[in-house]
Amino acid sequence: MLERLNQAMDHIEDHLGEPIDVAEPARIAMTSEYHFRRMFSALAGIPLSEYVRRRRLTLAGAEVLAGERTLLDVAVRYGYGSGEAFARAFRAMHGVGPGEARRTGAALHSQPRMSFRLIVEGKSGMRYRVVEKDGFRLVGRGTRVPLVHEGMNPAIVEFVRSIGRETLDSWEAYANGEPEGVLAAVSDHSADDAEGTEIGYFHGVVSDAEVPGASDSLDAEPGTWAVFESSGEFPSAVQYLWRDVYTQWFPSNPYRGRPGPSLSRTRVSEDGTHAEAEVWIPVERVRE
Numbered sequence: 001m002l003e004r005l006n007q008a009m010d011h012i013e014d015h016l017g018e019p020i021d022v023a024e025p026a027r028i029a030m031t032s033e034y035h036f037r038r039m040f041s042a043l044a045g046i047p048l049s050e051y052v053r054r055r056r057l058t059l060a061g062a063e064v065l066a067g068e069r070t071l072l073d074v075a076v077r078y079g080y081g082s083g084e085a086f087a088r089a090f091r092a093m094h095g096v097g098p099g100e101a102r103r104t105g106a107a108l109h110s111q112p113r114m115s116f117r118l119i120v121e122g123k124s125g126m127r128y129r130v131v132e133k134d135g136f137r138l139v140g141r142g143t144r145v146p147l148v149h150e151g152m153n154p155a156i157v158e159f160v161r162s163i164g165r166e167t168l169d170s171w172e173a174y175a176n177g178e179p180e181g182v183l184a185a186v187s188d189h190s191a192d193d194a195e196g197t198e199i200g201y202f203h204g205v206v207s208d209a210e211v212p213g214a215s216d217s218l219d220a221e222p223g224t225w226a227v228f229e230s231s232g233e234f235p236s237a238v239q240y241l242w243r244d245v246y247t248q249w250f251p252s253n254p255y256r257g258r259p260g261p262s263l264s265r266t267r268v269s270e271d272g273t274h275a276e277a278e279v280w281i282p283v284e285r286v287r288e
Helices: 002-014 023-028 033-044 048-066 071-077 083-094 098-104 154-163 165-172 236-252
Strands: 127-133 136-146 183-186 198-206 216-220 223-233 255-257 262-268 274-285
Touching (some): 002 023, 033 048, 033 236, 033 255, 048 098, 071 083, 071 098, 136 154, 165 198, 198 216, 223 236
Antiparallel strands (some): 127 223, 136 198, 136 216, 183 262, 223 274, 255 274, 262 274
16 A cells, blocks of 8 residues: 555656646555545645645745746746746745745755655554444534644634533433544544634534533444544543554555544543543445
């Protein structure tokens, strides 16, 4: 799988000077466009579209400094319809406009070309199972939050605080299906979403009962789920579980993601130092 992913990266690199149809590198990687975007984002830490933008501006920067083409020619070569649009994008990445960079020989930023390899550290085990489930409904409360790629998301922290610990604890008693307990769900996040993009976020329980204080619901379609479990220091046990799912499990197993909400449940010890984490990801088997 990693070999094919790197072949897909080679294809992207060879076509930076033209519009990139993500369906083609996804085909090379033998996966769906949806899963290719999600897998890239998990492995690289940035959306695919952002990586392509940075690589184009890196190559454009080299051509600006070389001085062999006009600035407009460089802009068109890397997909910008006008010199103004190119100048804005160039300044956003490099901190200086292309004209000034050419005149002064300014130092520019660079996005290195990416390739992937699998590292098996052996420091922690990943427990997983694959289950088939009928459709189910989550009841609770939902909101829209801006996407944050790294660190705590203040909007999510504030949303959970607004529900209140007493309400969340009371919901536990109404949970009557699997996944168990109070769950966090991301319902419509694409791996290609840029930082700040609004995504759906939901907190609730799987239940067919009327749950007090639950004003919203979220439906999950029937299908296959990969369920991952981890335990260890908080918050690293939770953060590393998501990372390991995409950097270790997906490249080593014949599954890819499918559309649907990603679910997680985290139980933190009273002293806040230890966590038990469980993640549910909708998947489908890759047929050779």
